[in-house]
Amino acid sequence: MGTDTLGTDTPADARPAAGPAGPGDLAAALNTPEVRRDPYPCYARMRRESPVHRSDQGIWYLTRYADVEAALGDLRLSNDRDRMTRAFGGLGGNLKALSRLTDRLGRVMTNTDPPDHARLRKLANRAFTARRIEALRDGVQAIVDRLVDQAVAAGPAMDLIEAVASPLPLAVVCELFGIPAEDRPQVKSWFGRLGKLTEDIGLAEAAIGQCEEYLDRLVRLRRAEPGDDLISALVATQAQDDRFTTAELLSTCFVLITAGDETTTHLIGNSALALLRHPDQLARLREDPALIRSAVEELARYDTPTQAIVRVVAEDVPIGGRTLREGELVYLFLASTNRDPDRFDDPDRLDLARTGNRHLSFGNGPHFCLGGPLAKLQAEVALGTLVRRLPHLRLSDETTLEWRPNPLQRRLSALPLTF
Numbered sequence: 001m002g003t004d005t006l007g008t009d010t011p012a013d014a015r016p017a018a019g020p021a022g023p024g025d026l027a028a029a030l031n032t033p034e035v036r037r038d039p040y041p042c043y044a045r046m047r048r049e050s051p052v053h054r055s056d057q058g059i060w061y062l063t064r065y066a067d068v069e070a071a072l073g074d075l076r077l078s079n080d081r082d083r084m085t086r087a088f089g090g091l092g093g094n095l096k097a098l099s100r101l102t103d104r105l106g107r108v109m110t111n112t113d114p115p116d117h118a119r120l121r122k123l124a125n126r127a128f129t130a131r132r133i134e135a136l137r138d139g140v141q142a143i144v145d146r147l148v149d150q151a152v153a154a155g156p157a158m159d160l161i162e163a164v165a166s167p168l169p170l171a172v173v174c175e176l177f178g179i180p181a182e183d184r185p186q187v188k189s190w191f192g193r194l195g196k197l198t199e200d201i202g203l204a205e206a207a208i209g210q211c212e213e214y215l216d217r218l219v220r221l222r223r224a225e226p227g228d229d230l231i232s233a234l235v236a237t238q239a240q241d242d243r244f245t246t247a248e249l250l251s252t253c254f255v256l257i258t259a260g261d262e263t264t265t266h267l268i269g270n271s272a273l274a275l276l277r278h279p280d281q282l283a284r285l286r287e288d289p290a291l292i293r294s295a296v297e298e299l300a301r302y303d304t305p306t307q308a309i310v311r312v313v314a315e316d317v318p319i320g321g322r323t324l325r326e327g328e329l330v331y332l333f334l335a336s337t338n339r340d341p342d343r344f345d346d347p348d349r350l351d352l353a354r355t356g357n358r359h360l361s362f363g364n365g366p367h368f369c370l371g372g373p374l375a376k377l378q379a380e381v382a383l384g385t386l387v388r389r390l391p392h393l394r395l396s397d398e399t400t401l402e403w404r405p406n407p408l409q410r411r412l413s414a415l416p417l418t419f
Helices: 026-032 032-037 040-049 064-074 082-087 094-103 116-127 130-134 136-155 159-164 167-178 182-195 203-224 230-242 247-257 261-277 279-287 288-304 371-388
Strands: 052-054 060-062 157-158 307-314 317-319 322-324 327-331 416-418
Touching: 026 032, 032 136, 032 288, 032 307, 032 322, 052 261, 064 230, 082 307, 094 136, 116 247, 116 317, 130 371, 136 159, 136 167, 136 203, 157 159, 159 167, 159 261, 159 371, 167 182, 167 230, 167 261, 167 371, 182 247, 203 230, 261 279, 261 288, 279 288, 279 371, 307 322
Parallel strands: 060 327
Antiparallel strands: 052 060, 157 416, 307 327, 317 322
16 A cells, blocks of 8 residues: 555646656656666666756655655655645646545545644554454455466466456455445446546546445444444444544545555566566575565565655755755655665665665655555465466566556556466
8 A cells, every 4th residue: 555645646737747857857757668667777866966856847856765764754744635736736737626636535644744644543543453454364365366266267378467466455455344245346446447547537536426425325334233344443433532523434434445456456566577577586485485574575665666655845844955945846756765775785686585674665654654564465465375376477578568657656557477
């Protein structure tokens, strides 16, 4: 799951414009096909030449570990929905549509600052516990086995994204929230439309409305007949603490359901690709399956699904000899920090047994990703199962790989494999 931010999947008309990258605007290179295929040399150049970089559009880009780590905990860099909407609108984005979208989401932990953020996150923390997540492991394993069985039956080739990485998080969240089997196709349809946020805000807005109407019915049902699911746990938490409104409860459910879908998908896809490109590390994992937890941490560092998250300056902030002014947007490049040689030894090397791996793939500070442990659990089970069950797994054709054009996320369109 991605870190708490409204801007992780930025609307297309609010992103930096593509164009040639010269000394005055290294950031423009992030939109080119060449850099989409491998952004890490570009990040290395930005860390060397302009680590606190202001683009031609006035957006700040932070790429060093120390700066980003400090920024993630700095309350002067805001995640507030109203500030964020105004900042993107100032870039020529669809301000009216963005305002409607954020109003629809309401005041939830992903688009608030402390103290409201701490209050709202407390609601989710009480229900979304480590014990509840770990209890899902056997269920996740059953889902992965079913998906792999289907792929093997249809083999000897598959698109890993379509066959396993994409359906897995949706199936897991439906189990977690106790969504009935007969409703899951509709939920899948809403997820598909939400995935088009960068292309059509109106389509995403309609999907949000329909999803929230469904969740409202589900919440009312759980109030009458509690079960052993996350919505029942959230309802019980609200009953114990009447500071949480029904609207906040619904918005929290919505955020928890949707937040980890694509991030988990692409953590699995990117990780599988990295293993196949590093046969020595793949063999190491096959020989020592107990490495899987360390491996997932390293794979999340090595090729980070959420490349960057967005903040807006609420109060002037000095960073790296520059001053970020109130109202300006700041992109915090988590993926660049994860390859910073000032923080990691030999950072461009994949080492599944790396120690001291304090990567920032799931953020840090007050907005540290609540769903990170669930995303990592799914990656552990999926990758461990693929390595164990498909000993001859390999890339079908490296030249066909395409990365989606969003510089804030690292997402394969497909991952064709043979086995």
